[in-house]
Amino acid sequence: MPDVLPFDQRLDRLAELAVRFGLGLRKGDEIILGAPLEAVPLVRRMTEHAYKAGANLVTPLYTDSVDQLTRFRCAPDSSFDVAPKWLSDGMAAAYRSGKVLRLAIYGEDPTLLKGQDPGRVARLNRARSMAGREMLELLTKFTVNWCIVAYATPAWAKAVFPALPEDEAVARLWDAIFAASRVDGPDPVANWEAHNAALHARTEWLNRRRFHALHFRGPGTDLRVGLAEGHRWIGGASMPTADRPACNPNIPSEEVFTTPHKDRVDGTVVSTKPLSYQGTLIEDIEVRFAAGRAVEARARVGNEVLQKVLETDEGAARLGEVALVPHSSPISQSGLLFQSTLFDENAASHIAFGQAYSVALSNGDAMAPVELAARGANSSLIHIDWMIGSGEISVDGIAADGTTEAVMKQGEWVGVAG
Amino acid sequence: MPDVLPFDQRLDRLAELAVRFGLGLRKGDEIILGAPLEAVPLVRRMTEHAYKAGANLVTPLYTDSVDQLTRFRCAPDSSFDVAPKWLSDGMAAAYRSGKVLRLAIYGEDPTLLKGQDPGRVARLNRARSMAGREMLELLTKFTVNWCIVAYATPAWAKAVFPALPEDEAVARLWDAIFAASRVDGPDPVANWEAHNAALHARTEWLNRRRFHALHFRGPGTDLRVGLAEGHRWIGGASMPTADRPACNPNIPSEEVFTTPHKDRVDGTVVSTKPLSYQGTLIEDIEVRFAAGRAVEARARVGNEVLQKVLETDEGAARLGEVALVPHSSPISQSGLLFQSTLFDENAASHIAFGQAYSVALSNGDAMAPVELAARGANSSLIHIDWMIGSGEISVDGIAADGTTEAVMKQGEWVGVAG
Numbered sequence: 001m002p003d004v005l006p007f008d009q010r011l012d013r014l015a016e017l018a019v020r021f022g023l024g025l026r027k028g029d030e031i032i033l034g035a036p037l038e039a040v041p042l043v044r045r046m047t048e049h050a051y052k053a054g055a056n057l058v059t060p061l062y063t064d065s066v067d068q069l070t071r072f073r074c075a076p077d078s079s080f081d082v083a084p085k086w087l088s089d090g091m092a093a094a095y096r097s098g099k100v101l102r103l104a105i106y107g108e109d110p111t112l113l114k115g116q117d118p119g120r121v122a123r124l125n126r127a128r129s130m131a132g133r134e135m136l137e138l139l140t141k142f143t144v145n146w147c148i149v150a151y152a153t154p155a156w157a158k159a160v161f162p163a164l165p166e167d168e169a170v171a172r173l174w175d176a177i178f179a180a181s182r183v184d185g186p187d188p189v190a191n192w193e194a195h196n197a198a199l200h201a202r203t204e205w206l207n208r209r210r211f212h213a214l215h216f217r218g219p220g221t222d223l224r225v226g227l228a229e230g231h232r233w234i235g236g237a238s239m240p241t242a243d244r245p246a247c248n249p250n251i252p253s254e255e256v257f258t259t260p261h262k263d264r265v266d267g268t269v270v271s272t273k274p275l276s277y278q279g280t281l282i283e284d285i286e287v288r289f290a291a292g293r294a295v296e297a298r299a300r301v302g303n304e305v306l307q308k309v310l311e312t313d314e315g316a317a318r319l320g321e322v323a324l325v326p327h328s329s330p331i332s333q334s335g336l337l338f339q340s341t342l343f344d345e346n347a348a349s350h351i352a353f354g355q356a357y358s359v360a361l362s363n364g365d366a367m368a369p370v371e372l373a374a375r376g377a378n379s380s381l382i383h384i385d386w387m388i389g390s391g392e393i394s395v396d397g398i399a400a401d402g403t404t405e406a407v408m409k410q411g412e413w414v415g416v417a418g
Numbered sequence: 419m420p421d422v423l424p425f426d427q428r429l430d431r432l433a434e435l436a437v438r439f440g441l442g443l444r445k446g447d448e449i450i451l452g453a454p455l456e457a458v459p460l461v462r463r464m465t466e467h468a469y470k471a472g473a474n475l476v477t478p479l480y481t482d483s484v485d486q487l488t489r490f491r492c493a494p495d496s497s498f499d500v501a502p503k504w505l506s507d508g509m510a511a512a513y514r515s516g517k518v519l520r521l522a523i524y525g526e527d528p529t530l531l532k533g534q535d536p537g538r539v540a541r542l543n544r545a546r547s548m549a550g551r552e553m554l555e556l557l558t559k560f561t562v563n564w565c566i567v568a569y570a571t572p573a574w575a576k577a578v579f580p581a582l583p584e585d586e587a588v589a590r591l592w593d594a595i596f597a598a599s600r601v602d603g604p605d606p607v608a609n610w611e612a613h614n615a616a617l618h619a620r621t622e623w624l625n626r627r628r629f630h631a632l633h634f635r636g637p638g639t640d641l642r643v644g645l646a647e648g649h650r651w652i653g654g655a656s657m658p659t660a661d662r663p664a665c666n667p668n669i670p671s672e673e674v675f676t677t678p679h680k681d682r683v684d685g686t687v688v689s690t691k692p693l694s695y696q697g698t699l700i701e702d703i704e705v706r707f708a709a710g711r712a713v714e715a716r717a718r719v720g721n722e723v724l725q726k727v728l729e730t731d732e733g734a735a736r737l738g739e740v741a742l743v744p745h746s747s748p749i750s751q752s753g754l755l756f757q758s759t760l761f762d763e764n765a766a767s768h769i770a771f772g773q774a775y776s777v778a779l780s781n782g783d784a785m786a787p788v789e790l791a792a793r794g795a796n797s798s799l800i801h802i803d804w805m806i807g808s809g810e811i812s813v814d815g816i817a818a819d820g821t822t823e824a825v826m827k828q829g830e831w832v833g834v835a836g
Binding site: 027043044052058075089 | 466
């Protein structure tokens with residue numbers, strides 16, 4: 001056997017891993033499969049693995065970046081406040097039924113909307129968020145299992161490897177995707193199970209501590225992030241329920257995350273990696289928080305887009321997630337900037353402006369919005385992760401009585417098996 | 419200017435004709451665009467023309483024949499009773515809103531399901547028909563405007579021209595599609611308006627006559643088709659309403675059609691062209707009707723599939739449409755068997771097993787199912803057209819008092835301007 005399998009076999013492994021392990025597919029399930037047009041080869045392999053595993057139906061929904069650019073070039077201005085609510089509502093109905101799982105393939109060109117009017121980009125995102133809110137809530141609550149994996153589209157590969165010819169860039173990005181998705185070893189599922197056990201050990205340790213806050217320190221950063229009352233740390237596989245087995249929603253995944261308190265974030269923080277957002281790289285972000293709110297925020301590059309994002313709604317300038325990722329994570333060690341949250345958020349500890357995940361609160365899924373807010377969970381149409389971790393950042397946990405305990409030193413876990 | 423425009427220009431004309439003239443698009447409309455994966459180039463051109471004409475949103479929904487075959491090869495047996503009702507219901511909600519139009523691109527491989535279990539094919543069609551019934555009803559009532567055009571996919575082209583290399587077959591099928599869709603002349607819209615005027619003159623003539631029945635005679639055929647009470651002849655553009663301009667649902671279209679009486683069809687009839695149905699060519703159909711029902715039916719080729727179709731439900735063996743097409747129609751004169759109803763039904767007079775269109779009854783759209791049935795309109799999950807016209811078939815109209823009047827002689831119109 002060669003050290004590296006032929007491309008077709010690696011792609012087939014990714015398809016099978018996503019359907020069986022990622023989704024936790026069971027006989028009789030149906031799947032809605034969202035994908036970019038370029039990903040037809042992976043969609044077809046996933047479809048085959050799904051039917052072989054007993055799926056009753058796979059419904060692919062393709063998106064086309066060419067159509068999206070055509071819209072910005074030709075559509076009337078009123079178009080940018082419109083989203084296909086009939087489709088989001090249909091998907092929400094499907095997920096509510098409990099029979100239909102969500103599989104997604106990521107392959108966006110991070111530079112696609114570069115140069116487009118930031119106001120229109122923001123309006124379109126807002127329209128889509130509003131139309132898809134119920135659907136997204138069902139997914140974040142794991143009403144049904146879901147999974148997202150990546151596909152090396154040419155446009156994405158060229159953004160990650162701008163100096164390489166397209167075919168080399170695509171090959172390099174595939175190598176990085178296959179490695180990060182852990183499909184290269186002799187037994188991908190065993191590899192994932194060991195990885196999930198390590199993530200689980202970290203969430204268990206953090207959940208036993210019940211810290212009142214985390215304190216991030218490093219060059220330019222001195223930030224206290226209060227944690228929501230009854231916050232729960234989550235990482236790797238989803239919790240199985242009586243109705244559904246576990247799923248592994250993000251492939252790859254290196255983070256453990258929980259819900260910060262929307263009113264108890266204070267201090268200053270700087271980004272440690274560029275944030276790729278809707279075709280714009282936002283670089284060197286500096287934010288000062290007071291009582292949970294970003295009261296000062298600027299970016300050296302992409303500042304106009306950052307300001308638009310923070311103006312989306314009341315919750316957009318508050319935090320909805322805090323996540324810990326060691327500097328030694330394989331994605332971090334690859335040294336690549338993927339310009340995709342699916343990857344880059346797994347390369348460094350991060351925080352997210354916007355919506356909190358109710359699943360990251362004990363019994364959060366059963367709580368009404370007013371109760372979630374009372375615990376400190378933020379609410380917004382946006383959820384945008386940005387990286388604040390590095391090999392120079394340390395994190396302490398602060399207990400309710402003010403005592404502190406080291407969580408990470410110089411970007412690596414302490415006090416819990418790495 | 420060359421006699422024939424370059425391919426890209428002809429494709430662009432087809433896209434523009436479909437969006438502006440076919441759909442009757444207005445500013446602020448949205449579109450659901452169904453298409454086979456192969457038709458990406460036409461989808462992109464339609465999307466551009468739609469946005470330029472003021473559409474707020476175009477949502478393409480692609481289907482993949484490879485996935486369909488994978489399903490037959492790999493899916494569990496339970497799969498063949500399942501359809502994405504969440505998607506049909508979502509589309510129905512969109513059409514009910516009145517804002518969302520339906521555009522479709524036809525490009526099916528007529529041989530795709532050849533050799534698959536006819537029982538499974540029939541079950542899948544039934545499941546899809548049941549899931550899509552409400553959606554289809556909204557379209558056949560013209561609650562919103564819709565339009566279907568064709569795309570010469572390689573598999574379809576090879577079925578039509580089996581002796582030619584693939585690229586030649588595709589080029590020949592495109593020539594036939596562009597010609598039949600009337601995009602080749604100097605002014606496609608003017609061409610269509612003249613054509614619609616001719617179709618309109620025929621429907622006006624037939625509607626003034628209010629025949630009680632039609633009598634088809636020719637080799638092997640002696641069939642009396644009773645017409646429903648208050649039947650209405652329809653052809654070409656849809657009727658504009660206070661809410662919507664006219665649309666031209668079928669491109670091409672050569673037929674005028676109306677609603678037969680489900681209990682008053684008697685005699686024998688033979689097919690004059692093969693019927694392409696779900697990957698099977700059904701040839702040399704012979705049917706004897708008594709009191710509306712096909713009491714004897716057989717086909718020399720594809721008889722098993724024909725029998726399955728007629729067993730679908732109570733209405734499957736009764737007629738839901740009767741249509742008149744002159745033997746001189748350009749599609750007939752092309753001499754091609756397109757193995758697609760969109761084309762072949764425009765090459766010969768035809769009848770359809772199954773569901774009637776309420777729009778082909780005066781005030782039919784406002785009638786409850788029980789009232790439609792009382793007028794003689796048939797009800798079924800299927801609607802399958804098959805060709806009974808040729809240059810040897812004559813058609814008489816029979817008035818309520820029993821007097822007759824020639825409608826077609828040897829396949830051509832008489833008594834009304836051709």
